[in-house]
Amino acid sequence: MISLRKNRSKAIVKSLIILLVLIFFAFPLYWMFTMAFKPESDWATFPPKIIPDVWTLYNFYKGLFLMGGLQGIFDSTIIAISSMVLSIFLGSMAGYALSRFRIGQNVAFFILSQRIAPAITFTIPFFMLFSNLKLLDTHIAVILTHLTFNVPYATWMMKAFFDGIPKDIDESAMVDGCSPFGAFLRIMLPISLPGIIATAALCFMFSWNEFLMALFLTRSAVKPLPTLIPRFYGGHDILYGVVCAVALLASVPPIIVVVLFQKYLVRGLTMGYIKG
Amino acid sequence: MRKISYLTKSRLILILPALITLILIIFFPLVYNIYLSVLRWRIGTKENPQFIGIENFITIISDLRFYNSLSKSFYLLIEIPIEFAFGLGLAFLLQEEFRGKRLISSIILLPLALSDAVVGLVWGLVLVPTYGPFDFIMRSLDLWKILGFTKPISPAIVYPMETIILADIWQWTPFFFLTFLAGLAALPVEPIEAARVDGASSFQIARHITIPMLKNVIGVTILIRLMDVFKSFGIPYILTKGGPGFASEVVSLYIFNQALQFLNLTYAAALTLIVIVIVTMLVMAFVRIYKFEFR
Secondary structure (H helix, E strand, C coil), X not given: CHHHHHHHHHHHHHHHHXXXXXXXXXXXXXXHXXXXXXXXXXXXXXXCCCCCCCCCCHHHHHHHHHCCHHHHHHHHHXXXXXXXXXXXXXXXXXXXXXXXXXXXXXXXXXXXXXXXXXXXXXXXXXXXXXXXXXXXXCHHHHHHHHHHHHHHHHHHHHHHHHHXXXXXXXXXXXXXXXXXXXXXXXXXXXXXXXXXXXXXXXXXXXXXXCCHHHHHHCCCCCCCHHHHHHHHCCCCCCCHHHHHHHHHHHHHHHHHHHHHCHHHHHXXXXXXXXXX | CHHHHXXXXXXXXXHHHHHHHHHHHHHHHHHHHHHHHCEECCCCCCCCCEXXXXXXXXXXXXXXXXXXXXXXXXXXXXXXXXXXXXXXXXXXXXXXXXXXXXXXXXXXXXXXXXXXXXXXXXXXXXXXXXXXXXXXXXXXXXXXXXXXXXCCCCHHHHCHHHHHHHHHHHHHHHHHXXXXXXXXXXXXXXXXXXXXXXXXXXXXXXHHHHHHHCHHHHHHHHHHHHXXXXXXXXXXXXXCCCCXXXXXXXXXXXXXXXXXXXXXXXXXXXXXXXXXXXXXXXXXXXXXXXXXXXX
């Protein structure tokens, strides 16, 4: 009887802690979400309106059509999809080579070293290159610079996936007369399709969310979504509702990726070191 | 013989495009940074690049603003133990299966999906004085007075670094939670069951069995955060802009300002090289001290 009551109070404490944790993680997002639907008169009130009484879509209209949000979505989509396709193409080949041929651990460490260097290390040389080629402020500039983190990432992830496939499978294909390239194309790629899709989704998310490089390499012709945020936020009169509407739209695709690919997220964020 | 050369050629087709790209992508920037770091070359002027040897590096030695930014980046490291403890606690709390577990962990994972810029924005809005929900709660519960403030303050101005750390914790605790949860799920149950039968308390089991078995998972997670903390840019850029003054100008932000605000790209290149050396040394020291098996 005593232990039953003890268990019960333990369960209540546990539920309370979980509730507090959920409030901590969800409330800031809830605040952004409701702000995006509040009319201008409710953006800055005292006391703040925790539950909005008037809902409007005007912020989305203003953000998308008057403040460049639509162009931002277009630019971010082009950049993220191109960077994703190129990284998967190159990364799966390199990953297969690393997994099956003896290129050695050095290459692996070399790829990991990419993660050590700050993003700006990769941005400055590309900035110089693109300014000489008159390619600053174009999609190509951002796409190629995003490859600096997405290709090593895709290589590493794909290597981990290929490592999980028994060597016998592609070796027997090669014995039967398949070339290594053929074995890669006809056998390994189809088997690792789930891995490829998960890697692609995460590459898309990283490129979509990337901020520093996009900010550095674009100005007016190209405006990826994250770079729109400091344009609206930080000046004298802040367009709270509009910036939240744009930020909310920018957050939808990566949130879908995280929810759908939760199973692969551990692998994805630890570059395959921890298997989920 | 012909068969072998055919095989080799076929392998080359697989390796070459990827290898060339990887080299271009990783080597070119590093080498070009080294090249830039020995030049004086302000972009936007007609001035030609001029070789100045190690002058940029000598300037760095007496660059107080760089030391300031380094100290800010090192200060950010205190968020790692907090994220570690918080994440581990959450993983233990949500370890067992129960209804709604998937929904709860999905909500906890949401911050991981967001762009740094969005995280900075969200916390900027939550913490804004007078109109923000944080200030409202503090006023309603009279917490400002209880904590010894004579009047409400703006956290982003009075405690800029702590505000950045708070936003970082919000974004990255889910990462620790995620890896620890996966690590716990992969552990064998027998030693834990055996300890429980022998009468060990939950705390003893965690302290002496579970955590030691998670050693590698913990090591990898901390290592990844260690590298990423020095890259922190988006949150400070949006939340504090490095201010007030230089009070929250972390290393990436300072290099960014040198490059874009002062158009001093060659000096910025020299700075990034120093940062790479520092972070590499930290990473190697961590790997050595922690002694985890790197596969």
